[in-house]
Amino acid sequence: MAEILRIAGSHDAPHAPVLPANVEAEAALLGALMIDNRICEDVQIRLKAHHFFEPLHGRIYDAILRLNDKNMIANPVTLRPMFDGDEAMKEVGGPAYLAQLTGSGAAVIGARDFAVQIYDLALLRALIGVGREMVEGALDTSEDVAPLAQIERAETELYRVAEEGGSEGKVKSFAEASMESIKNIELALQNGGHLSGITTGIDGINAKIGGLHRSDLTILAGRPGMGKTSLATNIAFSAAQRYARDIEDGIEPGKSAGAAVAFFSLEMSADQLATRILAEQSNISSENLRTGRISKQEFQQLARASGELSGLPLYIDDTPGLTIAALRTRARRLKRQKNVGMIVVDYLQLLQGSGKGSNDNRVQEISEISRGLKQLAKELHVPVLALSQLSRAVEQREDKRPQLSDLRESGSIEQDADIVLFVYRDDYYLAAKQPSDDHPDIDSWREEMARVYGTAELIVAKQRHGSTGKIRMRFDARVTKFSDAANEEYLPDMRD
Structure with a gap:
């Protein structure tokens, strides 16, 4: 010895x-x-x-x-x-x-x-x-x-x-795993049979994917102008509002269908996001809010909405140029201090990797970022909703609806994601094709625009927990708000 x-x-x-x-x-x-x-x-x-x-x-x-x-x-x-x-x-x-x-x-x-x-x-x-x-x-x-x-x-x-x-991990028996599953099923049952995760605020999305599930990475992608930030803001607000209401009603935080939300906005400032939410809740045009073209009555509506939302458990971090490591650090801190139960990142491509050699290989850097977001979701046991850009390949096709292959810069985004959602609006592309008033096709264009104006599609391109498909929604560009589309089965018969 x-x-x-x-x-x-x-x-x-x-x-x-x-x-x-x-x-x-x-x-x-x-x-x-x-x-x-x-x-x-x-x-x-x-x-x-x-x-x-x-x-x-x-x-x-x-x-x-x-x-x-x-x-x-x-x-x-x-x-x-x-x-x-x-x-x-x-x-x-x-x-x-x-x-x-x-x-x-x-x-x-x-x-x-x-x-x-x-x-x-x-x-x-x-x-x-x-x-x-x-x-x-x-x-x-x-x-x-x-x-x-x-x-x-x-x-x-x-x-x-x-x-x-804590890296040694824990092997769960089937009994332990099934008890966790039963809790999720019970939560879905209590929420009308279609919501087992965090609410998105839109019944059509809840019914299709069951809400945003803990430990899941959900990618929300779209071309510029489709409204992906608006939809993410709507979802974040709905989750925070539901959480605040459930806590007020005496529901335990773990059984709430809402969550305190950490919103990492790498593109927009905190006040711009707040303006969007205030426009939605006060029903005043966001453009008018930005330019100050509002009446005294509208200002009173705004002040009332602001007062009601002041206690909302929605925390916005608008620090630009965050690395994935810094974002994970801040998310853990918010989890510890504010008990956040949901994370939104707007948007993925604005995050930076660890740094060494990342500029030489952007695809590798994006892979590191998407993997880091998935690890964060599992580690904190919260849903992570990350926005993503799409490549310009969409614009080259006749049908502009996005596909999984359009996810920009890395196939690892598709691999790491549990759910991939694409937001698509026909009226955006149709508006760009508007003919002149004296053009022979102007009437057919107007008819088509009247049919699609204010409508939107959420395409579920990948879902580990269920099927893919499309969800119809309404989009009010005036207040940047998505909502459920009217169910045609229950519309009155307008035929002669």
Whole structure:
């Protein structure tokens, strides 16, 4: 054991603080693994090679797991060829050190406890590393001082340590999984048989997809001018309003069909989004609100709507140029502080990746962003609604309805998404084809425009939980509001 103790001091420079480690526990665990390979099954889910304080021990552990994965026995004899040229192994007596590790068979009894301690000490060392970087970063004023960026970076690193602390996962029995499923079904039953997630505020969408489901990434895409931001704003408002109403009625937050919403607006400012919501709720043209062309009566309507909405659990972050890491950090903070139950991102292509080499490969960067949003949905157990642009290929086709292949810059968006929705308005494209008043086709154009004006389609192009299809909606461009289309089955018969 003298050799093992000598290794333990190899990391420590003179007068440097001693990092938390137990090299003897590492050695004892490796010995136990070589004596009984079956222990690998219990420890490898959580314990990784980088958790070992002594790098040589980490390499031995990794070699044991590799042999185990190949269904080969891992012992000092089979491991020896893998360490013949290892310089650190030579310093402790060569491959004979492997046999030395197996000297105490009693270590097998406490192997699992050794693994837990090694893992916990590794987390403490990671925490010390984050703290040291925070101190060094705060003391270094040689570059541009950006304390808020440093705080965000530190928060991300701290969360990474915490995330690793829960990375062993939890296997659920079928009974546990089915109980979770029953809760969702019960929620749908209580909400009229069609809403098992967070309400969108539009019955047609709720009936088709069951609302926005927790842990799901929903992509809402459309060409410019289709109204995707308006629809996202409508959905965010409806979810927040329903949550506030349910809480007021004494319904538990976990059983509410609404949610507190975090809206990350990378394109529009917070006041522009607020203007849209106020226009919708006061029924005053958003254009008139922006230009101030409103009467005193309309201003009173506006003030009343503003007062009613002041307590709405809708939180808008309009910071431009966010990275996916910064967005995840802010989302976690809002989850912790405000208990947000839904996240909206407007829009995906304005997010930035981790940075290194991302400008060289935009497709790879978008893949990182879409994967990060999906991970965020699962991690916080909330629905994430992310808006996305479409490629110009739509404009080249006779039928302008979007397809999955039109998602801009990456097929990974389609792969990572649980639901893909396209918003489409016929009247937008028809308006661009308006002939002159003396053109022979003007009457047929007017008839067609009268038929489609104010209508919209929401195309469900992908849905993991159900079928695809189309949902008819109304769109009031004056107040940027989507709503349910009138059901033709219940319209009066206007025929002679």
